[in-house]
Amino acid sequence: MNGKMSKKILYVFFLFFLLSEAIHSQGKITVNDVSKLFNKGDFSAVVDIATKAIKEGTDIPEFYYYIGMSYSKLKKNSEAIQFLKLFLDKADYSKNVGLLRSGFQEIVSIYKADKDYSSIVEFGNSFLEKLKAEKDAQQIEGFCKNILVDVYREAGNQKMSNNDYSGAQQLYKKVLEYKPNDIASMQKLALCYKSEGKKEEAAEYYLMSAIEWKSWSAKVDNLLPLVDLIWDEEKFEYYAKKSEQDPVSYNVILAANDIKKHNYNNAFLRMKNIEDSVGSKGSISYRMVDRFSTKLNKDPLLFYSFIIAFPDHYAVGSMLDTLSILGRNSPETAKLIRETFVPSLTKLIDENPEFVSLRKLFGRIVDLKFLGIPENDKTSAEKIRIFEDFRKKYPDDAGITDIIRREASLYVDVLFDYKKGRELYETLVKKYNQKNIVPQLAKCLINLGENEQSFILIKDFLSGENIGEYTKFQVGQLLIQANYFDEGIKVLSEIISTTKNSVLKRQAEDILKDFRLYLKDDISFETTGSFVVLGINQKQYYYTNFISITRNDPVLFQESETIDIVPFSKDRKTITCAINCLSNTEISFTEPHTLIFKENKDYVALLKKTVPFMPDYWRKPEGVSLIFPWQDIKTEKIRVVRDCAIDSETGISTTMFEGLKHGMKIEVYFSGRAGRFISISPEPPGLVPGSTMIFYPSTETFEIKIKFKPNSNVLAYYPKIKISEETVSESMVDSVISEFFLKTQKTSFNVLFNEKIRLRSVLRRFETIYEIDEKIDI
Numbered sequence: 001m002n003g004k005m006s007k008k009i010l011y012v013f014f015l016f017f018l019l020s021e022a023i024h025s026q027g028k029i030t031v032n033d034v035s036k037l038f039n040k041g042d043f044s045a046v047v048d049i050a051t052k053a054i055k056e057g058t059d060i061p062e063f064y065y066y067i068g069m070s071y072s073k074l075k076k077n078s079e080a081i082q083f084l085k086l087f088l089d090k091a092d093y094s095k096n097v098g099l100l101r102s103g104f105q106e107i108v109s110i111y112k113a114d115k116d117y118s119s120i121v122e123f124g125n126s127f128l129e130k131l132k133a134e135k136d137a138q139q140i141e142g143f144c145k146n147i148l149v150d151v152y153r154e155a156g157n158q159k160m161s162n163n164d165y166s167g168a169q170q171l172y173k174k175v176l177e178y179k180p181n182d183i184a185s186m187q188k189l190a191l192c193y194k195s196e197g198k199k200e201e202a203a204e205y206y207l208m209s210a211i212e213w214k215s216w217s218a219k220v221d222n223l224l225p226l227v228d229l230i231w232d233e234e235k236f237e238y239y240a241k242k243s244e245q246d247p248v249s250y251n252v253i254l255a256a257n258d259i260k261k262h263n264y265n266n267a268f269l270r271m272k273n274i275e276d277s278v279g280s281k282g283s284i285s286y287r288m289v290d291r292f293s294t295k296l297n298k299d300p301l302l303f304y305s306f307i308i309a310f311p312d313h314y315a316v317g318s319m320l321d322t323l324s325i326l327g328r329n330s331p332e333t334a335k336l337i338r339e340t341f342v343p344s345l346t347k348l349i350d351e352n353p354e355f356v357s358l359r360k361l362f363g364r365i366v367d368l369k370f371l372g373i374p375e376n377d378k379t380s381a382e383k384i385r386i387f388e389d390f391r392k393k394y395p396d397d398a399g400i401t402d403i404i405r406r407e408a409s410l411y412v413d414v415l416f417d418y419k420k421g422r423e424l425y426e427t428l429v430k431k432y433n434q435k436n437i438v439p440q441l442a443k444c445l446i447n448l449g450e451n452e453q454s455f456i457l458i459k460d461f462l463s464g465e466n467i468g469e470y471t472k473f474q475v476g477q478l479l480i481q482a483n484y485f486d487e488g489i490k491v492l493s494e495i496i497s498t499t500k501n502s503v504l505k506r507q508a509e510d511i512l513k514d515f516r517l518y519l520k521d522d523i524s525f526e527t528t529g530s531f532v533v534l535g536i537n538q539k540q541y542y543y544t545n546f547i548s549i550t551r552n553d554p555v556l557f558q559e560s561e562t563i564d565i566v567p568f569s570k571d572r573k574t575i576t577c578a579i580n581c582l583s584n585t586e587i588s589f590t591e592p593h594t595l596i597f598k599e600n601k602d603y604v605a606l607l608k609k610t611v612p613f614m615p616d617y618w619r620k621p622e623g624v625s626l627i628f629p630w631q632d633i634k635t636e637k638i639r640v641v642r643d644c645a646i647d648s649e650t651g652i653s654t655t656m657f658e659g660l661k662h663g664m665k666i667e668v669y670f671s672g673r674a675g676r677f678i679s680i681s682p683e684p685p686g687l688v689p690g691s692t693m694i695f696y697p698s699t700e701t702f703e704i705k706i707k708f709k710p711n712s713n714v715l716a717y718y719p720k721i722k723i724s725e726e727t728v729s730e731s732m733v734d735s736v737i738s739e740f741f742l743k744t745q746k747t748s749f750n751v752l753f754n755e756k757i758r759l760r761s762v763l764r765r766f767e768t769i770y771e772i773d774e775k776i777d778i
Contacts, residue, residue: 029053031062043070061090065099069106077110088127093134100140108147117155121174124148145178152178153185165192183212187222199229207239211246216278219248224291227256231295234260247274252284259292264305272309282310289319300326300333304341311348311358320364327371334372342369360399362390363406380414383407401432408440418447435464439474442482451482452572458482462491469499473508480511483572485616489515502691518566518763519617530571530613531760534751535564535621536742538766542635545773547718549640557633563742563749564623568760569613575757579624580750581605591625626747638723638770644716651675651710653717657702660723666695667722668704671774674717675710713778720774726767733759 029049037046047070050063068083084103091100104127111120124144131141156171169192172185179185190205206226210219230239236257243249251274258267271285278284289306296302303319310316323341327334345365349358366386370379387407391400408424411417425441428434438461445454458475461467467475473495479488492508499505518533539562544555567575581587587596587603597604607624639658644651651674657666669692670677681704684693695704706719736758742749 029056029058031060031066034063034066038066038070041073043073046070047074059090061087061092061096062099064090065096065103068103072106072110077114081107081110088130093131093140097140101143104140104144105147108151112151112154115158117151117158117171120148120151120155121171124151149175149179149182153182153188156185156188160188160192163195165196168192181212183209183218186212190222190225194225194229199233203229203235203239207243207249210249211243216248216280216284219246220252220284220287223249223252224287227253227292231256231260236260248278248284252288255285256288256292259288259296259302262296262299262301264302265309268305268309282306282313282315285310286313286315298322298326300336300341304337304344307345307358308348311352311355314357316358317361317364320361320368323368324364324371327368331372337368337371356398359394359397360402362399363387363402366406375414377415380410384410401428401434404428404432405434405437412440412444418444422448435461436471439471439478442475442478446478446482451484454478454482455484455487459487469495469501469504473504476508477511480620483612483614483616485515485614485618485620487616489618506691515618515620517617518619519568530567530569531758532575532753533566533568533760533763534740534742535562535566535623535763535765536744536749537562537564537621538744538764540768542768542770543773544771545775547642547775549635549638549770549772551634551636551639554632554634557631557635559628559746560625561628561744561747562621562623562625563751564619564621565609565611565751566619567611567613567757568615570615571613572615573613574610575613576608576610576754578752579607579609580752581607581624581626581747582750583626583747585628585746588627588629591627594624628746640721640723640770640772642718642721642772642775644718646710646714646716649709650678651708651714651717653706653708653719655704655719655721657697657704657723658700660697660700660702661725662698663727664697664723664725666697666702666704667724668693668695668706669720669722669774670706670708671719671776673711674714674719674776675708678707678709680707681705714776716775716777718772718775721770721772723770724767726765728766729764730761731764732761734761735759 029052034046034050034053037049046066050067050070053060054063064083064087068080068085068087071077071080071083084107087103088100091103093100107123108120111117111123128141128144128148131144152171152175156168156175159165159168159171169189172189172192175182175185176189186205186209190202190209193199193202193205203226206222206229210222210226213219213222226239227236230236234257236253240250240253240257243253251270255267255270258264258270267288268285271288272282275282275284285306289302293299293302300323303322306313307316307319323337327337342365345358345368349355349362349365352358366383369386370383373379384407387403390397390403394400397403404424404427408421408428411424412421422441422444425437425444428437429441438457442454442458442461445451445457458479462472462475472491476488476491476495479485479491482488489512492512496505496508496512499508518535539560541558541560542549542555543557544553546553546555549555563579563581565577565579581590581604583603583605584601585603587605590596590605590607592607594605594607605624605626609624611622637659639656641656641658643654643656645654646652653674655668668680670680680693682695684695695702708717710717736756738753738756740751740759742751742762
């Protein structure tokens, strides 16, 4: 009985002990508990329970890690750094590699976010010192150095951008201490020393970078500035000896020495051998020529020697262009090129059929043969003979189209042989499918009187794709030259509305400014047949270079009258007419020029014209203009007062208008000679800086203010102003005539046609222009 009781007591005691242990173990905080809370993002709880565990005597390093990382997530950086550093001090470096990396990187990231690079340097140095005493820490040491390399390099870049070259050098050298082959830091050190004027130190690091690079192109990026630094001191042999183990660096440095001594053949022979081995195909030598040619005053022999050494290099074309420029600026150089370079290059082509790229440049070499000699019929004929011989010798050569184009250009632009030019251009277009030659072919057709064929050719050309703006501009001009005005104006108007090239836009506008629309779109030639519209244009032109136009200011005044004969027909043909002008006012001259007779008190001008019929609604007036003498007058019809106020920073040019009429147009031209344009008030529609500013005021009075930043020597500026008004009226006639009379207050016009013709209407246009010239006081 007693034995059973004692066993029961022992059993109960044992259960109590196990239960006590279980209860105790359930209250103990583990790393796993903290890790789970951290991963859930409950960072405040992590700090609380891990801190509690440490206070209760559980001094596990991982608790410090999670506290520090949680503080970092909570943006409590100083606390984060404190606990992460404690973790790094307490951690077992053989077991906690992942956490050690993470903790170290987090401390660096916090400092980096605050741009506290000095603390990173101090912390990194002390931590790496600590690692030296640890066993099996090589892995973590390598990781930390890589992190520090990136940070030190970034810190160095920051100091370098602030011109703290000394501070940057220390950081880049620290990078090289941890990563000896870091090319970026070598290059930065070279730049730092170069900025400080320390050529030798800079050259050393450029050389280190060049040797370290594997790519020949990257090597050259460093070798060229190295040579710049040693050029004057001539330390080529010294640096070549230091780079003997690197063939590219060694040979580039010695070749640069030869170039400086004008031993170009030796230089390029040396470079050709090394370039063949690395596959650079002359590109290293080309970069050397490009870099050092200015040091040698653009010695033409340097460019020529490169061409001889690397005749198939892509840069040979630009080298030939450079020789051409040098020859145009120096008769002695031109003679050297003509008499020495060209024969040698021609021989090189003849003896080496494999030099296809050089043969494609034969046309440019021919130009060099005549460099410095004025272009004339004799030189053109000689060039044509050379081109013809080339075409016979190399009929299927890749460069044959350039030769034909050059030959055709000589026929057309110098010899004015449009028939031969047409044959050659047609060969390019039809045989070689050179569609870009169509405008040149069209020009020949127009000059041969084949306008319709030219029009068909151009229309087909315009239907193609990828036609450049300037080519379209040329085509528009050709259409107008061929008397296809509507089509030409359509092309040029499209360019004006779409181009961003202000020069091209202005050129197109200048062409179109004299064209007028004589018919409305609803008139059909099918029903009306052939007819003529006569136009009478009277112009009054007022001009002054004074500041203002007022009733007390005299202006120059001139009148002109023009009669236009504008034939319309579906079919293109010509008519001949005689125009007799009888004026009661003295005529200064006529356009086109003709003799002026005085009969009694009247002045007489006679002219015959051949005028083409065409279906174009737009025409350029090409009638007979009578220009009357200039007069000094005063006008009260309009008043324009200009004023200007300038201080050191801003100028305000004000123009006040009075007496304006509805429909008047004001044009303002601001010149960059006055300074930089800022703004104009009111702002005209479609304002483009540098272009004409146009206004259509609706009131009798109007004011324009231009704000600009004046040039330093400008005291006052008054922009050019043009005011114009135009009224147009049309009287229908619709009669078949062979003679017609028109009268103005000054002139009687008698028009006689060589055949009966239907006169549709008479257009009368009256134009008044006031122009006040630009004035600038300096």
